[in-house]
Amino acid sequence: MSLKLMLENTVRRYGKKTAIVLSDQRLSYADLDKDSNKVANALIKVGVNKGERVAMLLNNGPEFAIIYFGIVKIGAIAVLLDTNFRPDELASFLADSQCRVLVAENPALEPLVPVLDRFESIKHVIVLGAKGERQFQSYQEIMATGSGRRVSMELEPGDIAHITYSSGPSSQPRGIMMSHRCLVAETAIVAEAFQQTAQDIMMLYSLPLHHMFGLLAGLFVSVYKGSTTVIVSGTGLSLEHFLSTVEREKGTVFLGVPYIFALAVGMAEKEGIKHNLSSLRLCVSAGAPLPVDVVQRFKQFYGFDIFDFYGLSEAICLVTGQPVDGSGKLGSVGKVLPGWEVKIVDDNGQELPMNQSGEIIISGLMMTGYYHNPQATAGVIKNGWLYSGDIGRFDEAGYLFITGRKAKTIIVKGQNIYPEDIEMVLSRHPKVAGVRVTGTPDKLRGEVVRAVVTLKEGEVATEQEIKQFCLERLASYKVPRQVIFSNSLPKLVVGKVR
Numbered sequence: 444m445s446l447k448l449m450l451e452n453t454v455r456r457y458g459k460k461t462a463i464v465l466s467d468q469r470l471s472y473a474d475l476d477k478d479s480n481k482v483a484n485a486l487i488k489v490g491v492n493k494g495e496r497v498a499m500l501l502n503n504g505p506e507f508a509i510i511y512f513g514i515v516k517i518g519a520i521a522v523l524l525d526t527n528f529r530p531d532e533l534a535s536f537l538a539d540s541q542c543r544v545l546v547a548e549n550p551a552l553e554p555l556v557p558v559l560d561r562f563e564s565i566k567h568v569i570v571l572g573a574k575g576e577r578q579f580q581s582y583q584e585i586m587a588t589g590s591g592r593r594v595s596m597e598l599e600p601g602d603i604a605h606i607t608y609s610s611g612p613s614s615q616p617r618g619i620m621m622s623h624r625c626l627v628a629e630t631a632i633v634a635e636a637f638q639q640t641a642q643d644i645m646m647l648y649s650l651p652l653h654h655m656f657g658l659l660a661g662l663f664v665s666v667y668k669g670s671t672t673v674i675v676s677g678t679g680l681s682l683e684h685f686l687s688t689v690e691r692e693k694g695t696v697f698l699g700v701p702y703i704f705a706l707a708v709g710m711a712e713k714e715g716i717k718h719n720l721s722s723l724r725l726c727v728s729a730g731a732p733l734p735v736d737v738v739q740r741f742k743q744f745y746g747f748d749i750f751d752f753y754g755l756s757e758a759i760c761l762v763t764g765q766p767v768d769g770s771g772k773l774g775s776v777g778k779v780l781p782g783w784e785v786k787i788v789d790d791n792g793q794e795l796p797m798n799q800s801g802e803i804i805i806s807g808l809m810m811t812g813y814y815h816n817p818q819a820t821a822g823v824i825k826n827g828w829l830y831s832g833d834i835g836r837f838d839e840a841g842y843l844f845i846t847g848r849k850a851k852t853i854i855v856k857g858q859n860i861y862p863e864d865i866e867m868v869l870s871r872h873p874k875v876a877g878v879r880v881t882g883t884p885d886k887l888r889g890e891v892v893r894a895v896v897t898l899k900e901g902e903v904a905t906e907q908e909i910k911q912f913c914l915e916r917l918a919s920y921k922v923p924r925q926v927i928f929s930n931s932l933p934k935l936v937v938g939k940v941r
Contacts, residue, residue, distance in 0.1 A: 444600065444623070444624075444627045445515075445598040445599075445600065445602070445604075445623040445627070446512065446515050446604055446623050446626060446627060446663075447512070447515060447516045447596075447598055447623075448598075449627055449630070449663075449666060449667055450472075450475070450476060450479070450512055450666055451476065453472055453666055453667070453668075453669050454472045454473055454475075454476045456669055457472050457641065457669040458471065458472050458473035458476075459471055459472075459473060460472055460641075460669060460671070461671045462474075462475045462508075462665075462666070462671065462672065463475065463505045463508055463671070463672050463673075463674065464671060464672070464673040464674065464692065465503075465504050465505055465673075465674045465676070466676075468504075468505055470505045470508075470509075472666075472669070475505075475508060475509060475512065476512075477591040478509045478513075478586060478591070479508075479509050479510075479511075479512035479513040479516060480513070480516070480590070480591045480592060480593055480594060481513070481585055481586060481589035481590060481591050482509060482510050482512075482513025482514070482585060482589075483513040483514075483516040483517045483594045484589055484590045484591075484592065484594065485513075485569070485580075485585045485589050486513065486514065486517055486519060486544060487517055487594070489544065489566070489567045489580075490543070490566070490567075491517065491519050491543055491544055492518075492519070493517065493518030493519065493596065493602075494518065494519070494520065494602075494603075495519050495520070495542075495543045495544075496519065496520045496521075496522050496540050496541060496542040496543060496606065497514045497519050497520070497521055497522065497542060497543065497544045497545075497546060498522040498524055498536075498537060498540065498542040498544070498545045498546065498547075498565075499511065499514070499521055499522065499523055499524060499546050499547075499653070500524045500526055500533070500545065500546070500547035500548065500551050500552065500555075501526065501546065501547065501548055501551075501571070501652075501653075502526050502548065502551070502651075502676070503647065503650075503651060503652050503657070503674050503676065504674060504676075505674075506548075506571055506582065507652045508652075508662060508666075510546055510582075511605075511652075511658075514605075515604045515605070515623070516594050516596060517594055517596050518596050518597075518598055518602055520603050520604065520605060520606055520620075521604065521605040521606070522536070522540045522542055522605065522606045522607075522618070523605055523606070523607045523608075523652075523653040523658075524536060524537075524608075524653060525651065525653055525918060526548075526551040527918035527919055527920065528918050529554070529915070529916050529917055529918060530554045530555055530558060531916055532864075532917065532918065533555060534558060534561070534562075535616055536608055536616055536618075537562050537565070538561075538562065539616040539618060539814065540606060540616075540618060540814065541564040542562075542564060542565055543564060543565065543566055543567070544565070544566065544567045544568070544569065545559075545565050545567075545568045545569070546568075546569045546570075546571075546582070547568070547569075547570060547571070548570065548571035548572050549570065549571070549572040549573050550572075552568075552570055556577060559577075567580065568580065569581075569582050569585070570582065571583070598623060599623075600622065600623055600624035600627075601622050601623075601624055601811075602622060602623055603620045603621065603622055603623075603811060604621055604622060604623045604626055605621055605626075606618040606619060606620055606621075606814050607619050607621070607653065607654075607655065607756055609756055609757065609813075609859070615819075617813045617814075617816060617819050618813060618814030618815075618816070619756050619757055619810045619813060619814075620810055620811040620812055620813070620814050621759060621810055621811065622811050625759050625808045625809070625810075625811075626659065626663065626759065627667075628782065628808055629659060629759040629760050629761075629782075629808050630659055630663040630664055630667045631667065632761075632780050632781055632782050632783075632808075633659065633660050633664050633760060633761055633780075634664045634667050634668055635781070636752075636761070636764050636767070636780055637660075637664060637696060637725060637727070637767065638725075638767055639664055639665070639667075639668045639670060639696065640668060640670070641668055641669035641670055642670070642695075643665070643668070643670040643671075643695045643696050643724075644670065644671050644673060644692055644693060644694045644695045644696070644722070645661055645662075645664070645665045645670050645671065645672045645673065645694070645695075645696045645698070646673050646675065646685075646688070646689055646692070646694035646696065646697045646698070647661045647662070647672060647673065647674045647675065647698065648674075648675040648685045648688075648697070648699065648703065649675075649685075649699070649700075649703055650698055650699060650700070650857075654730075654756075655754075655756050655759065655760045656698065656700075656729050656730055656754075656760065656761075656857075657698070659759065659760040660698055660727070660729070660752075660760055660761060661698050670696075673688065673692045673694060675688050682703070682706050682707060682710055683710070683717075686707075686717070686718045686720065687718055689718065689720055689722070689723065690718040690719050690720060690722075693722040694722055694723060695722055695723060695724050695725065696723075696724065696725045696726075696727070697723060697725070697726045697727070698727050698728075698729075699726070699727070699728060700728065700729070700730040700731055700856060700857025701728055701730075701731050701732065701733045701734065701737060701857070701889055702731070702856035702857060702887065702888055702889065704726070704728060704733070704737050704738075704741055704749055705734070705737050705886075705887050706887070707741065707744075707745070708737055708740045708741050708744060709887075711740075711744035711745065712740075712744070716744060716745065720745060720747075723747060725750065725767055726741075726747050726748065726749045726750065727749070727750050727751075727752055727764075728749050728750070728751050728752070729751070729752040729753065729754060729761060729857075730854070730857035731854045731856070731857045731889045732845060732854075732889060733749065733751045734886070735773055735774050737749070738751075738773060739773075748769055750764065750765040750766075750767055750771070750777070751764075751765050751771075751775070751776050751777065752764035752765065752776060752777060753776035753777070753843065753845065755831055755833075756810070757809060757810045757823060757829055757831075758783075758805050758807075758808065758809050758810075758829055758831070759808050759809065759810070761780065762779065762780060762783050762785060762805055762807075763776050763777045763778060763779050763780060763783075763785065763843050764776070764777040764778070764780055765777035766778070771842070772838070772840070772842045774844060775838070775842040775843055775844050776835075776842075776843050776844070776845055777842065777843065778841050778842060778843070779841070779843070782807050782808060783805060783806070783807040783808070784805070784806040784807055785803060785804070785805055785806075785837075785843065786803075786804050786806075786828070787799065787800070787801040787802070787803060787804075787835060787836055787837060788801050788802055788804055789801050789802075790802075792804075792825070795836075797836070797837045797838060797839055798836055798837070798838060798839070799836060800834055800835065800836045800846045800847070801834065801835075801836070802830060802831065802832070802833070802834060802849055803831045803833045803834070803835045803843070803845075804828045804829060804830050804831065805828065805829045805831060806827055806828050806829070809824070809829050810829075812824070832848065832849045832850030832852070833845060833847075833848055833849065833850070834846050834847035834848060834849055851863075853880075853881070853882030853890050853892055854882070854889055854890055855882070855888050855889065855890055855891060855892060855920055856888050856889065856920065857889075858920045860882075860892060860920070860921050862879075862880035862881065862882075862892075863880075864917065864921060865878075865880045865892065865894065865913065865917065865921055865923065866878050866879070866880050868912075868913055868916045868917055869894060869896065869909065869912070869913065872904075872909070872912050874898050874899055874902040874903075874904045875896055875897070875898060875899070875904075875909075876897045876898055876899045876900075877896070877897040877932050878894055878895065878896050878897070878932070879894070879895045879932040879933055880892060880893070880894050880895075880923065881893055881895075881933075883925065885924075891924040891925060892921065892922070892923045892924055892925070893923060893924070893925040893926075893927065894909065894923035894925070894926050894927070895927045895928075895929050895932055895933055896909060896926060896927070896928055896929070897928075897929060897930060897931065897932060898928065904928070906926040906928075909923070909926045910922055910923060910926060
């Protein structure tokens with residue numbers, strides 16, 4: 444089945460039902476289908492063919508879903524980009540993906556405008572919001588005047604639906620290609636694991652749709668089952684607004700990273716419980732290690748369990764999960780979901796017995812590969828097994844426990860960060876002689892970025908100066924929270940315990 448057919452099946456059953464809510468905006472499944480047809484026809488009109496790439500630089504909202512489904516309906520490939528990326532980071536991904544069309548919203552588009560001419564592949568730009576000085580096509584005009592007729596396009600299950608970029612260094616982009624077949628199959632698996640129904644109200648908060656946890660476990664699962672997705676804009680600073688929205692919309696399912704659940708605990712400790720959240724039946728955490736004390740305190744204050752799941756983008760989304768009937772084991776990420784096989788292996792690829800830690804490798808639904816990068820693909824997929832870079836162990840009952848990480852990735856508030864990106868930027872600072880970037884444990888955020896910097900002889904710099912230099916060139920969540928000046932650089936420790 445294709446994503447196009449998945450949406451059309453739901454439209455036939457639940458066309459008049461609300462698909463997406465954002466503040467006062469309510470979009471029905473019928474309108475999601477019609478408006479995505481307008482986008483599809485507009486893309487065809489500007490010459491987008493099956494298999495060509497269309498970049499999406501968008502925040503969460505109904506427009507994200509409309510544009511995404513419009514792209515995949517014509518067999519084009521959506522390239523999912525983070526609006527937090529700075530122009531240099533975006534340039535790397537745009538150059539790698541060779542997109543024909545860029546769909547972006549202001550203000551995320553504005554910093555890119557001066558350098559757009561560098562990307563010869565981009566023939567057309569569609570903008571949400573003010574068009575600015577350049578005569579880009581207006582998304583609002585497409586909605587007002589475009590054709591909503593259904594697009595006839597032959598799609599194969601193995602066709603690529605989208606590309607999302609991994610946490611690898613932006614100097615060596617790794618575009619994860621995902622097929623319609625794997626996305627729909629994984630959506631069905633996750634929907635079953637969540638015990639999702641058409642009556643559920645899915646709450647999406649501080650979980651970007653350009654990440655697979657938000658896109659598949661949130662939006663796709665809701666579309667597959669005919670549920671309603673409520674999108675709440677903002678970050679942890681507006682947690683109060685989110686909780687009041689859960690109460691107003693009677694949300695039943697909440698997906699979040701551990702950072703958000705930790706914030707909720709902190710708010711309850713300081714202010715008590717101010718909202719009626721009794722409609723919630725399921726709280727799911729993924730994307731980073733979930734501290735046991737957060738689970739316990741969340742249950743103490745709110746009365747709900749948090750069900751921890753594990754996955755990675757190369758494996759489409761989620762691979763293991765706690766049983767949502769509450770029978771799981773605290774501290775584990777649950778059991779292997781249907782459709783997957785997971786092993787723990789040593790450095791030679793030999794399977795290890797239970798209760799011995801080794802690298803987690805996965806077989807089943809997975810990415811088609813890294814976009815035009817067979818060497819990188821071969822480095823992680825070996826004999827049909829995906830090598831995750833994570834360290835874990837199985838207990839006697841089949842529960843998986845994550846015990847460390849083999850890869851150099853830093854995880855801050857659920858965001859994967861590759862140290863080399865930050866080191867490369869800081870190495871260009873005129874006063875910096877050398878830099879080593881690592882993650883250091885943080886009770887609230889999971890980890891924070893720490894940069895140890897050596898300065899050139901005779902130079903003087905401040906921590907704020909180094910941070911500002913990074914902020915101008917990197918997504919804000921990549922900026923080091925700690926900057927330490929030293930006469931020498933520490934050795935890099937790999938396989939650090941989470």
